[in-house]
Amino acid sequence: MNTSTARATYHHGDLRVALLAAARALLDEGGVSAVSLREAARRAGVSPAACYRHFADKDALLTALAVQGFEEFAQALGKAFKGAQQPFAEMGVAYVEFAVQRPGMFRLMFGPAVADRTRSPALLEAIAGSTRLFESGLKTSTQAAPDDPVAGLRAWATVHGLATLAIDGMLPKYDPVMLARALAKLPLQAP
Amino acid sequence: MNTSTARATYHHGDLRVALLAAARALLDEGGVSAVSLREAARRAGVSPAACYRHFADKDALLTALAVQGFEEFAQALGKAFKGAQQPFAEMGVAYVEFAVQRPGMFRLMFGPAVADRTRSPALLEAIAGSTRLFESGLKTSTQAAPDDPVAGLRAWATVHGLATLAIDGMLPKYDPVMLARALAKLPLQAP
Numbered sequence: 001m002n003t004s005t006a007r008a009t010y011h012h013g014d015l016r017v018a019l020l021a022a023a024r025a026l027l028d029e030g031g032v033s034a035v036s037l038r039e040a041a042r043r044a045g046v047s048p049a050a051c052y053r054h055f056a057d058k059d060a061l062l063t064a065l066a067v068q069g070f071e072e073f074a075q076a077l078g079k080a081f082k083g084a085q086q087p088f089a090e091m092g093v094a095y096v097e098f099a100v101q102r103p104g105m106f107r108l109m110f111g112p113a114v115a116d117r118t119r120s121p122a123l124l125e126a127i128a129g130s131t132r133l134f135e136s137g138l139k140t141s142t143q144a145a146p147d148d149p150v151a152g153l154r155a156w157a158t159v160h161g162l163a164t165l166a167i168d169g170m171l172p173k174y175d176p177v178m179l180a181r182a183l184a185k186l187p188l189q190a191p
Numbered sequence: 192m193n194t195s196t197a198r199a200t201y202h203h204g205d206l207r208v209a210l211l212a213a214a215r216a217l218l219d220e221g222g223v224s225a226v227s228l229r230e231a232a233r234r235a236g237v238s239p240a241a242c243y244r245h246f247a248d249k250d251a252l253l254t255a256l257a258v259q260g261f262e263e264f265a266q267a268l269g270k271a272f273k274g275a276q277q278p279f280a281e282m283g284v285a286y287v288e289f290a291v292q293r294p295g296m297f298r299l300m301f302g303p304a305v306a307d308r309t310r311s312p313a314l315l316e317a318i319a320g321s322t323r324l325f326e327s328g329l330k331t332s333t334q335a336a337p338d339d340p341v342a343g344l345r346a347w348a349t350v351h352g353l354a355t356l357a358i359d360g361m362l363p364k365y366d367p368v369m370l371a372r373a374l375a376k377l378p379l380q381a382p
Contacts, residue, residue, distance in 0.1 A: 031303075110355075110356070110359055110361060111359050112222075112358075112359050112360070117360065118363075149373075150370070150373045150374055153353075153370065153373075153374065154349060154374050156352070156356070157348075157349045157350075157352035157353040157356060157374065158345060158348045158349045158352055159348075159352070160352035160355060160356055161347070161348035161349055161350070161351035161352025161353070161354075161355065162344075162348040162352070163352075164301075164351060164352065164355050165301070165347070165348060165351055167303075168301055168302050168303050169303070169308065170301060172309075179341070179344065182340075182341045182344075183341055183344065183345050183348065
């Protein structure tokens with residue numbers, strides 16, 4: 001332990017969690033460009049060198065954050081699905097809600113910040129988890145024609161486009177969640 | 192003229208055009224983060240100070256680039272519209288094509304890089320030009336129910352989402368323009 005400045009000490013594994021929590025706060029505060037290994041280490045109270053033992057580089061840290069993001073995203077979709085009268089439509093609303101509440105995370109998950117998603121099996125698995133939920137939802141939808149091979153893509157593109165336009169300030173006059181309800185043909189007031 | 196290093200000389204107004212062309216090349220090569228006043232000046236062969244006479248800061252340069260982008264985007268939509276059997280569907284394909292061909296410009300136009308679009312009347316007018324074309328297209332569409340108040344938003348969100356997912360690597364197995372044709376219910380081979 002460094003004697004000249006205060007350093008936090010962590011049990012094995014806890015430092016990774018602390019670094020991720022610090023990086024996540026940076027992401028939520030200032031977007032992807034605000035995330036750095038050095039600043040995450042500083043906030044967790046350890047040296048940058050200690051941080052590098054858990055994350056080889058910034059891309060590794062961003063990838064781990066994106067894994068966390070997709071896991072939480074799947075939870076949000078699953079929660080919207082459960083017990084809803086129109087589960088797939090409610091999932092679409094939850095998709096847009098997630099983006100609006102956590103634009104930094106949403107941009108990290110779906111944007112160009114992670115260099116190559118296929119290099120991380122954990123990230124691919126987290127994405128697949130969300131995709132499986134989305135596909136379960138699609139099967140319950142009465143709006144999608146069962147013989148339409150691109151119904152799932154159309155639904156995905158629509159909610160993703162709405163979410164992206166909203167967080168990028170292209171729909172300044174409207175409440176994005178109300179718009180999502182309108183596009184999903186749900187009552188504008190939740191029952 | 193600086194005697195120690197070669198400097199380009201420009202007629203009044205030409206330097207602005209040269210700086211924009213240099214910035215546009217930087218954007219196409221490396222995305223928004225690669226654009227800087229200093230590098231645009233270097234490429235145009237002038238001092239950074241000469242550049243500041245035309246663009247107060249990086250945001251001013253990015254805004255001018257985005258104006259150019261929306262003007263070219265409107266041209267692309269207009270070209271797709273003209274003489275097409277299904278003009279609105281062809282505009283949707285052109286929208287996705289533009290994004291795939293010029294991802295850096297597309298992200299600049301619709302993304303968070305420009306601080307505040309409402310501060311630039313020229314940018315608002317360029318966006319309005321694209322919007323007017325899009326709305327003319329919508330009126331010709333037989334797919335949108337005329338009593339559907341969100342038909343235009345649905346169509347916009349769908350093509351924007353498809354374009355965004357494609358350029359951000361979320362649809363790696365597919366040709367985005369083919370997908371756009373499928374979503375627009377156009378023949379997959381142009382006639």
